[in-house]
Amino acid sequence: MATAFAPRRKEGRWIIDDRAGGIFKVNRDAFTSQEVFEQERSRIFDRCWLFVGHGSELKKPNDYVTRNVGGREVIFNRDRKGEFHVFLNTCPHRGAMVAREKCGSALAFKCFYHGWSFNNNGKFGTRNPAGVYPDDFGKDGSVDLARVPRLESYRDFYFINYDRDAPPLETYLAGAAEILDLVADHSPNGMEIVGGVQEYSIRANWKLLVENSYDGYHAAETHETYFGYLMKTIGDFDISQIQADSMISYGFDLGNGHAMIEGKAPWGRPIGRTIPVWGEEGKEAIAKVVAELEERVGPERAARIADRDRNLGIFPNFVMNDIMAITVRTFFPTAPDQMNVNSFALAPIGESAEDRKRRLDNFLEFLGPGGFATPDDVEALESAQRGYAASKFAPWNDISRGMLKEVPRGDDESQMRAFWREWTRRMEEE
Amino acid sequence: MATASTICAAAQQLLSRAECEDLLYHEAALLDDWQLDEWFALFAPGATYDVPQAGAADDISSAEALFYIADDYDRLRYRVERLKSPMAHSEWPRSDTARIIGNVRVLGVNEAGVQVRCTYVCYRSKNNVTDTFIGHCLYTLIGEPGAIRIASKRVMLDVNSLRPQGRVSIIL
Numbered sequence: 001m002a003t004a005f006a007p008r009r010k011e012g013r014w015i016i017d018d019r020a021g022g023i024f025k026v027n028r029d030a031f032t033s034q035e036v037f038e039q040e041r042s043r044i045f046d047r048c049w050l051f052v053g054h055g056s057e058l059k060k061p062n063d064y065v066t067r068n069v070g071g072r073e074v075i076f077n078r079d080r081k082g083e084f085h086v087f088l089n090t091c092p093h094r095g096a097m098v099a100r101e102k103c104g105s106a107l108a109f110k111c112f113y114h115g116w117s118f119n120n121n122g123k124f125g126t127r128n129p130a131g132v133y134p135d136d137f138g139k140d141g142s143v144d145l146a147r148v149p150r151l152e153s154y155r156d157f158y159f160i161n162y163d164r165d166a167p168p169l170e171t172y173l174a175g176a177a178e179i180l181d182l183v184a185d186h187s188p189n190g191m192e193i194v195g196g197v198q199e200y201s202i203r204a205n206w207k208l209l210v211e212n213s214y215d216g217y218h219a220a221e222t223h224e225t226y227f228g229y230l231m232k233t234i235g236d237f238d239i240s241q242i243q244a245d246s247m248i249s250y251g252f253d254l255g256n257g258h259a260m261i262e263g264k265a266p267w268g269r270p271i272g273r274t275i276p277v278w279g280e281e282g283k284e285a286i287a288k289v290v291a292e293l294e295e296r297v298g299p300e301r302a303a304r305i306a307d308r309d310r311n312l313g314i315f316p317n318f319v320m321n322d323i324m325a326i327t328v329r330t331f332f333p334t335a336p337d338q339m340n341v342n343s344f345a346l347a348p349i350g351e352s353a354e355d356r357k358r359r360l361d362n363f364l365e366f367l368g369p370g371g372f373a374t375p376d377d378v379e380a381l382e383s384a385q386r387g388y389a390a391s392k393f394a395p396w397n398d399i400s401r402g403m404l405k406e407v408p409r410g411d412d413e414s415q416m417r418a419f420w421r422e423w424t425r426r427m428e429e430e
Numbered sequence: 431m432a433t434a435s436t437i438c439a440a441a442q443q444l445l446s447r448a449e450c451e452d453l454l455y456h457e458a459a460l461l462d463d464w465q466l467d468e469w470f471a472l473f474a475p476g477a478t479y480d481v482p483q484a485g486a487a488d489d490i491s492s493a494e495a496l497f498y499i500a501d502d503y504d505r506l507r508y509r510v511e512r513l514k515s516p517m518a519h520s521e522w523p524r525s526d527t528a529r530i531i532g533n534v535r536v537l538g539v540n541e542a543g544v545q546v547r548c549t550y551v552c553y554r555s556k557n558n559v560t561d562t563f564i565g566h567c568l569y570t571l572i573g574e575p576g577a578i579r580i581a582s583k584r585v586m587l588d589v590n591s592l593r594p595q596g597r598v599s600i601i602l
Contacts, residue, residue: 196486201595225518368496
């Protein structure tokens with residue numbers, strides 16, 4: 001939510017937010033402190049909505065995936081009736097994990113340790129000889145699989161919350177909901193996760209990846225080699241176009257710590273912007289995609305969906321970059337200087353094999369552990385983390401760029417300030 | 431028409447295990463020495479190089495699944511060009527690497543070429559951290575002894591995830 005009352009200058013333990021002077025600083029201890037890491041667990045990851053998975057990962061009743069969300073092993077599954085659940089992946093008996101594969105289909109989960117078993121709606125389902133346990137054993141639900149307190153979805157994006165009293169997901173999403181809509185509307189058939197999760201780690205604080213994921217400022221410098229490749233492959237692109245008004249990217253504060261940059265980049269978009277290297281065949285295929293979009297959502301919205309690139313961050317740790325392909329990533333700290341990243345490719349269901357190939361090629365050229373760009377981001381984040389060891393003598397990060405502008409651009413740092421204001425509010429509130 | 435047994439016999443004739451081993455050891459040495467142009471020259475025009483996700487099946491397709499790397503010949507050429515630049519930050523200053531190749535087997539021959547499998551361990555050190563990549567490689571080799579070229583190289587990672595390695599910024 002937009003802050004109704006914003007002090008002109010706020011100097012807290014972690015940030016200096018000088019709106020009048022146009023200066024915003026973040027204390028580097030926020031990236032290195034063990035105390036911050038522990039406080040974040042209780043104040044942020046146990047209170048905020050966390051992405052657990054996409055509905056397309058569970059296409060049929062009884063499907064399940066297992067993953068770690070917010071430091072806890074969970075099962076994201078559908079029961080026999082098709083209902084979605086998220087259970088803590090730990091046996092109520094003595095704690096072993098009841099599902100140990102990454103994904104599968106299961107009518108029941110059986111703990112391998114002592115054999116306790118559970119219906120896939122979480123109900124305890126083991127029969128014991130009479131007299132072993134009291135007759136009413138488990139009737140109160142105490143030996144059912146423990147359920148994550150809250151599970152809600154928006155446009156097939158499933159989020160959990162460890163706080164029973166959290167506001168509803170849609171309220172929490174604020175202005176970010178509309179951006180999820182833009183991506184969910186790419187296809188009349190819905191969207192799907194394509195072929196697996198990229199699971200990797202980075203030796204840096206998790207908040208560095210939040211900042212990096214919608215940092216328009218670093219792109220030209222850090223990713224010079226990617227753009228060099230892009231310019232070669234897209235053919236006769238006129239580099240001066242990048243300065244054109246239509247391509248300028250802007251920064252948006254979406255409320256509740258969520259933020260986005262949106263603009264237009266020179267790469268091709270399988271949803272609506274062809275590039276010369278895709279040839280006549282690609283041009284025609286993209287024109288078909290755009291025609292369907294226009295028909296379904298109207299020309300104005302179709303143009304925004306097809307021809308604008310956007311990097312969205314949902315507080316605290318969900319990123320959706322709808323750029324040369326769509327990547328969804330979420331990440332959790334395992335230590336102040338270490339995070340685990342889960343990264344997905346999202347694509348329209350029913351997309352043609354050729355469109356799908358262009359999309360996956362586009363994805364791999366930039367994104368992921370073997371792309372021409374993401375590894376250089378990882379290097380930058382890890383390099384910054386090592387630099388923070390000097391925080392006693394070099395204590396502040398500066399993210400003031402564009403702070404005095406009426407309308408901040410994508411290569412300004414307003415989106416990061418939106419994140420840090422919310423982070424500070426949650427870390428400092430009584 | 432060639433039968434399975436005559437194909438196997440042909441493979442034996444075409445390339446011996448020792449000839450394949452010589453090529454793979456040579457390739458590993460070029461990569462460890464960062465002689466990337468020489469390495470790229472081992473690949474036949476039109477060759478591919480790919481790295482599916484950790485734990486994937488050997489026959490997975492990059493048209494349907496999300497890989498880490500799925501290079502055609504042109505993208506591979508650019509990968510090499512990029513890695514030679516100090517602007518490839520992830521590999522500048524360059525990593526130190528050491529590759530160990532073993533368990534080399536000539537599996538047979540098909541219309542694409544001679545199929546070879548090996549196991550590898552690759553140590554990569556950068557910024558005083560050493561990561562280990564472990565897995566097996568599947569090669570399609572073509573050409574005569576002494577002038578063998580790689581028509582495809584698929585690097586399988588026999589680990590659960592890229593934790594803690596984080597990235598595949600070297601060529602495996």
